[in-house]
Amino acid sequence: xxRQLELELIRKCKSGQSRFYEPLVRAYEPAGLRLALxxxxxxxxxxxxxxxxxxxxxxxxxxxxxxxxxxxxFFQILRNQCRDMLRSxxxxxxxxxxxxxxxxxxxxxxxxxERTRQRNAAKELLWRGLERIGTEHREILVLKxxxxxxxxxxxxxxxxxxxxxxSRLYHARNALREALVQMNAEYP
Amino acid sequence: MRSIRRLMNTRDPRDPITSDDLMRYxxxxxxxxxxxxxxxxxxASTELxxxxxxxxxxxxxxxxxxxxxxxxxxxxxDKVHKHVSRPVGWVLLIAGFVGWxxxxxxxxxxxxxxxxxxxxSGAVAIGxxxxxxxxxxxxxxxxxxxxxKDVQR
Numbered sequence: 022x023x024r025q026l027e028l029e030l031i032r033k034c035k036s037g038q039s040r041f042y043e044p045l046v047r048a049y050e051p052a053g054l055r056l057a058l059x060x061x062x063x064x065x066x067x068x069x070x071x072x073x074x075x076x077x078x079x080x081x082x083x084x085x086x087x088x089x090x091x092x093x094x095f096f097q098i099l100r101n102q103c104r105d106m107l108r109s110x111x112x113x114x115x116x117x118x119x120x121x122x123x124x125x126x127x128x129x130x131x132x133x134x135e136r137t138r139q140r141n142a143a144k145e146l147l148w149r150g151l152e153r154i155g156t157e158h159r160e161i162l163v164l165k166x167x168x169x170x171x172x173x174x175x176x177x178x179x180x181x182x183x184x185x186x187x188s189r190l191y192h193a194r195n196a197l198r199e200a201l202v203q204m205n206a207e208y209p
Numbered sequence: 210m211r212s213i214r215r216l217m218n219t220r221d222p223r224d225p226i227t228s229d230d231l232m233r234y235x236x237x238x239x240x241x242x243x244x245x246x247x248x249x250x251x252x253a254s255t256e257l258x259x260x261x262x263x264x265x266x267x268x269x270x271x272x273x274x275x276x277x278x279x280x281x282x283x284x285x286x287d288k289v290h291k292h293v294s295r296p297v298g299w300v301l302l303i304a305g306f307v308g309w310x311x312x313x314x315x316x317x318x319x320x321x322x323x324x325x326x327x328x329x330s331g332a333v334a335i336g337x338x339x340x341x342x343x344x345x346x347x348x349x350x351x352x353x354x355x356x357x358k359d360v361q362r
Contacts, residue, residue, distance in 0.1 A: 039293040046286050058276060072285040079293045147270055165236065166271040172238050187229035190236070194264055197271075 022048045027091055034082050046075050052168055053099050059163040060103040070106050074099035093177040100178055146206050153200040158193035226250045235264050
């Protein structure tokens with residue numbers, strides 16, 4: 022979404038016109054759901070977290086500084102929401118309903134079912150690896166690799182100094198590698 | 210010389226490559242001169258090359274993870290909208306209710322009805338309001354301790 026358009030929508034929302042919040046929700050929903058899914062591990066908890074994050078974001082909009090970017094601010098709220106839910110209630114990251122989460126490559130499977138099977142098995146293994154590492158490791162990997170945020174944005178979302186992002190990523194990647202090795206996955 | 214470089218925020222080409230350098234290089238976060246330094250170190254060390262290859266493979270594999278399109282089909286907007294638009298409705302409802310109540314009380318108090326009737330009717334009205342307030346208060350207290358209050362299904 023264009024920055025100017027985004028700012029205009031936020032201004033309208035700040036003035037109490039909640040219908041202008043819809044384009045913002047629609048624009049950030051797919052990326053937000055990916056982050057929530059990767060943090061929570063299942064679609065129901067991810068939707069609950071996402072829904073609450075959007076509500077909290079709307080409630081906090083009057084205090085939003087228009088000089089900031091909306092995206093990292095929203096993801097910061099979403100990340101905190103996921104962490105709160107993981108901490109405070111039954112929600113626990115678990116690799117359930119894998120079929121629901123994995124994209125099936127229909128065309129590919131028609132051509133080469135064996136390759137598709139291997140590919141899905143590798144993905145499942147990777148998810149299992151992500152399940153084994155801690156939330157702190159998982160969230161930074163998701164922000165970097167699935168959402169493609171720059172280090173400065175990750176630092177803002179995670180509320181850490183920018184200089185810490187590289188070292189956190191190193192530890193997260195190493196933790197994932199070790200988890201995969203423990204599951205007998207081979208990495209170069 | 211090294212301290213001057215540090216002040217200028219540049220690194221000596223002979224400095225060893227740290228894990229942070231490697232991550233920044235992998236993620237395209239290094240400035241060109243720093244990238245050249247890492248590339249020179251990579252050319253001289255197969256161990257470093259192997260480490261980078263491993264991290265790169267991991268990066269590509271994570272980026273390849275995707276979700277089933279059905280996951281995105283149901284939007285949370287409807288539920289979010291219900292919540293964000295509700296306060297306006299409640300404010301209007303409560304303001305209207307209070308306004309009508311005050312106006313009704315004013316008309317009743319200034320009417321020609323006898324003081325005893327006014328007193329009796331007033332007591333009934335206040336009693337009903339107190340009972341209503343106590344029910345609302347009990348509901349509110351139950352809601353505060355409900356661990357699932359934030360979840361709308």
